[in-house]
Amino acid sequence: MRLRTMSLRTRVAALAAICVGSAVALVSLAGYLTVRSSLYEQLDTNLLQQADSLRNALASVEQLSDIPDAIFGAADIRVGLLDGSTGRGVVGGELRLGADELAVARGAERWSLRTDQRHDLRIAAVPAGSGTALVVAQPLDTARATLARLGAVFALVGGAGVLLAAVAGTAVAQAGLRPVRRLTQATERVATTGDLQPIPVSGDDELARLSHSFNSMLSAVAESQERQRRLVADAGHELRTPLTSLRTNLELLLASDRPDAPTLSEQDRHEIYDDVRAQVEELSTLVDDLVELAREDAPQAGHETLDLVEIVQRAVARAQRRATDILFDVDLAPWELSGDANALERAVLNLLDNAAKWSPAGGTVTVRLTPTGRGTAALHVSDTGTGIADSDLPYVFERFYRSSTARTLPGSGLGLAIVAHAAARHGGSVQAGRSPGGGALLTLRLPGRRAVG
Numbered sequence: 001m002r003l004r005t006m007s008l009r010t011r012v013a014a015l016a017a018i019c020v021g022s023a024v025a026l027v028s029l030a031g032y033l034t035v036r037s038s039l040y041e042q043l044d045t046n047l048l049q050q051a052d053s054l055r056n057a058l059a060s061v062e063q064l065s066d067i068p069d070a071i072f073g074a075a076d077i078r079v080g081l082l083d084g085s086t087g088r089g090v091v092g093g094e095l096r097l098g099a100d101e102l103a104v105a106r107g108a109e110r111w112s113l114r115t116d117q118r119h120d121l122r123i124a125a126v127p128a129g130s131g132t133a134l135v136v137a138q139p140l141d142t143a144r145a146t147l148a149r150l151g152a153v154f155a156l157v158g159g160a161g162v163l164l165a166a167v168a169g170t171a172v173a174q175a176g177l178r179p180v181r182r183l184t185q186a187t188e189r190v191a192t193t194g195d196l197q198p199i200p201v202s203g204d205d206e207l208a209r210l211s212h213s214f215n216s217m218l219s220a221v222a223e224s225q226e227r228q229r230r231l232v233a234d235a236g237h238e239l240r241t242p243l244t245s246l247r248t249n250l251e252l253l254l255a256s257d258r259p260d261a262p263t264l265s266e267q268d269r270h271e272i273y274d275d276v277r278a279q280v281e282e283l284s285t286l287v288d289d290l291v292e293l294a295r296e297d298a299p300q301a302g303h304e305t306l307d308l309v310e311i312v313q314r315a316v317a318r319a320q321r322r323a324t325d326i327l328f329d330v331d332l333a334p335w336e337l338s339g340d341a342n343a344l345e346r347a348v349l350n351l352l353d354n355a356a357k358w359s360p361a362g363g364t365v366t367v368r369l370t371p372t373g374r375g376t377a378a379l380h381v382s383d384t385g386t387g388i389a390d391s392d393l394p395y396v397f398e399r400f401y402r403s404s405t406a407r408t409l410p411g412s413g414l415g416l417a418i419v420a421h422a423a424a425r426h427g428g429s430v431q432a433g434r435s436p437g438g439g440a441l442l443t444l445r446l447p448g449r450r451a452v453g
Contacts, residue, residue, distance in 0.1 A: 008173070008180070009177055012169055016165050016173075017166040021161065021165060024158040025158055028154035032151060036147055040122075044124065048111060048113075048124050051126040051136040080137075081133070081135070082133045100112035101123070104126065105127070105132055111125060111127075120141060120144075121137045123136070124136050182200070183214055196221055196222040198218055199211060199214065242283050243283070246283070249272050249275055253276075304338060304339070306337055306339055306341050307334075308336065308448065309332045309334055309369065311344050313332070318352075319356055323353075323359075326356045326362075327362070328364075329365070331367070333370050333377070334450060334452075335369060335371065335446075335450060335451055336451045338448075339425075339446075340426075347418060347421075347423065348444070350418055351419055352367070354415055355385075358386070359439070360385065363384040363385070366383075376447050376448070377446055379443065380441060380442075381441070381444075382435035382441040382442075385439045386438070387439050397432070416430075416442075430445070431443045431445075
């Protein structure tokens with residue numbers, strides 16, 4: 001629980017200190033044990049060499065009794081002679097001899113080494129003639145003092161290493177987590193103020209890529225918010241006119257029912273009713289279009305296999321019922337794709353309605369569906385109207401865009417935007433141009449494959 005409450009920077013610094021401290025401790029322990037083993041091994045080797053040298057230098061081991069103890073004291077050693085038959089020692093310097101030395105004196109062992117813990121001595125014994133053993137001992141205080149100093153040095157080095165690791169870990173954590181801190185601050189800023197400004201990015205590591213991804217997310221959110229603001233503003237502008245007219249007509253009808261108000265004729269009343277009905281239908285159409293466009297964040301088109309010919313034919317039948325004075329010339333090549341049948345039919349119907357609206361009475365709307373040979377099929381819808389002005393061509397698929405000549409005609413300016421939206425959802429595209437006859441030519445391209453059978 002305590003670890004969870006620690007900051008990430010503290011955890012990184014602590015982890016670095018623990019790892020380095022553990023490594024330093026293991027290295028120090030290994031070094032201490034290695035030096036300790038080497039020191040004692042060297043001490044044992046020196047003791048055996050001193051014993052051999054002393055045994056070879058003396059004409060007889062009995063000469064040991066003639067050597068003053070001060071000489072051995074100056075050499076920091078103690079020397080003694082052990083009689084194997086009696087088990088008693090003739091000692092130059094005080095020594096307590098044991099079973100190991102007695103075994104050497106009696107010939108059972110070639111040499112012996114042991115530690116006298118009580119007197120803190122390291123004792124070596126070598127044969128010194130028949131039934132005797134030469135014993136050499138050296139105090140361990142020097143070796144133990146050396147090991148104590150070495151242990152202190154290792155402890156100091158280990159402690160300094162841990163402190164340096166903590167400092168280095170803190171510095172690395174601060175530098176490495178700086179992009180994370182910027183991301184945290186940016187997230188808090190967005191949550192508090194709604195400010196979607198991107199954060200600065202430096203480097204090309206994983207944190208830099210995370211920052212780039214965060215900035216991309218901020219850009220997408222900002223773009224989505226801007227689209228929503230434009231949609232609300234444009235929708236409010238488009239809704240204001242029919243709502244104002246509808247409210248005026250309703251107020252006029254209500255006012256005419258007052259006793260002191262002028263009476264409306266039956267013809268005027270029917271005209272107002274027709275006007276109200278048309279305004280309600282216009283509002284319903286506008287609301288339906290807005291709902292369709294508001295589905296931009298809906299899941300992409302599914303994997304249901306669709307026959308585009310059937311979809312176009314259903315849309316043509318609906319368009320013919322709406323525009324009875326327009327001739328539809330249809331020629332469709334078989335084509336299949338995966339997608340949303342309702343969205344595609346709505347898009348095709350919008351193209352047909354737009355063409356019928358701009359065609360004069362008795363005019364012809366030409367519909368052609370042809371494969372392009374590049375994995376897509378093109379649905380061409382052309383009319384016999386006046387065509388689209390060159391200045392309007394880049395904007396005809398934008399929301400609520402209406403040319404100056406179209407502002408007096410019914411519509412909301414959302415039909416072709418819905419077409420562009422459906423095309424994008426299905427991985428396709430739309431394009432506006434002029435037909436050979438001078439009218440408008442709108443092309444919807446969709447990926448898919450030629451239908452078989």
